[in-house]
Amino acid sequence: MANEAMTAQMRDGKGFIAALDQSGGSTPKALKLYGIEESEYSSDAEMFDHIHAMRTRIVRSPAFSGDKVIGAILFEDTMNREIGGMSSAQYLWQERGVVPFLKVDKGLEAAADGVKLMKPIPGLDDLLEKAVGHGIFGTKMRSVIDAADRKGIAEIVAQQFKIGAQILGHGLMPILEPEVTITIDDKGEAEGILREEIEKNLEQLGADEQVMLKLSLPTSDDFYRPLIEHPKVLRVVALSGGYSREEANALLAKNPGLIASFSRALTEGLSAQQSDEEFDARLAEAIDSIYTASIT
Structure with missing residues (x-):
């Protein structure tokens, strides 16, 4: 059963949980850090279109897989949308091997x-x-x-x-x-x-x-x-809480058995303006560093 496999991955999997659940008031800030200004959208619907495009780009990147990202937390709007022609949660598990959670x-x-x-x-x-x-x-x-x-x-x-x-x-x-x-x-x-x-x-x-x-x-x-x-x-997971990725990783590595569930620290350095090659390289670097801190 999928649920048993997901439970086993959450209990025993090596890696971390990606927090992709910015919603409401936190979305404009997340988009701004990603290089999309508030002037580029005029409604909540357009704002959530942009954030879904950002999350889709992350999830479909070759670096984003269950080998290192064992789970991902979604916002309700993301759950209700599709990625790669499948519901977002199904895509995560069936195509990427990542256990889906919902805020x-x-x-x-x-x-x-x-x-x-x-x-x-x-x-x-x-x-x-x-x-x-x-x-x-x-x-x-x-x-x-x-x-x-x-x-x-x-x-x-x-x-x-x-x-x-x-x-x-x-x-x-x-x-x-x-x-x-x-x-x-x-x-x-x-x-x-x-x-x-x-x-x-x-x-x-x-x-x-x-x-x-x-x-x-x-x-x-x-x-x-x-x-x-x-x-x-x-499982016990840790939020980055305002620390930079470097700071959060250093602290996390001092706590064996505690794994990351980072949001802003995961997407730090990613930009809508980057080429796919540069985006994937930056994301891979972030995932590798958080993974290493989580398994230390």
Whole structure:
């Protein structure tokens, strides 16, 4: 079964997860970094056409394959479109050997108790059913920690696990992403509280249930080892969180067992104006460096 093969790849595969899920307010910034100015499109539809063309170029590049990129996270609009005459998720798995995930959150609430919880996700069950129909393996949802506030962090982790249970109910693998902002003064303390709260919630999962975790690169090397080795965790991945690719790779390499799930750090240096030869070479260089850091 495809799902069993995908699970095995997520558990044992050497490589990293590409985060190709910029959406809404983050898309103009991603396009600008890619060399497409806001003046070049006049509607959301045109904007998403541009971002889909960018993602298609990445996914169809010879460098982008399951040998090094074991998974990719998509935005809903990307899932609904085609690549190479196939649905995007099917193309990823069948043609590239890359496990497809879907971003399902709808953005963040206003800050309270040092955190930004996820906004409600209306129609989530319908979206999850649709994802299953497209051949999606799992989901990703992000919330943000801005301070070492135990009440806020406990609430953010509880929310992630509650919605994660709903996702598990559809046979999908949830990636829980309680991101710790890398610039806060009490980052290390916040990570300590976060790890404790995650461990508490993991114990509430069913005997056969697992989740994945997407966490900021930790202040202390190998800090998330207990989570990486936890039987209820399929894989722990790291976001680049504002670090350059070079910085993120250096930090990642100090955390054996933690693999990348980079977005901006993956596409850094890519441009719409590059020839296919130059684009593919730049992407291959990025993929090789992130892969090496992920398997160190």
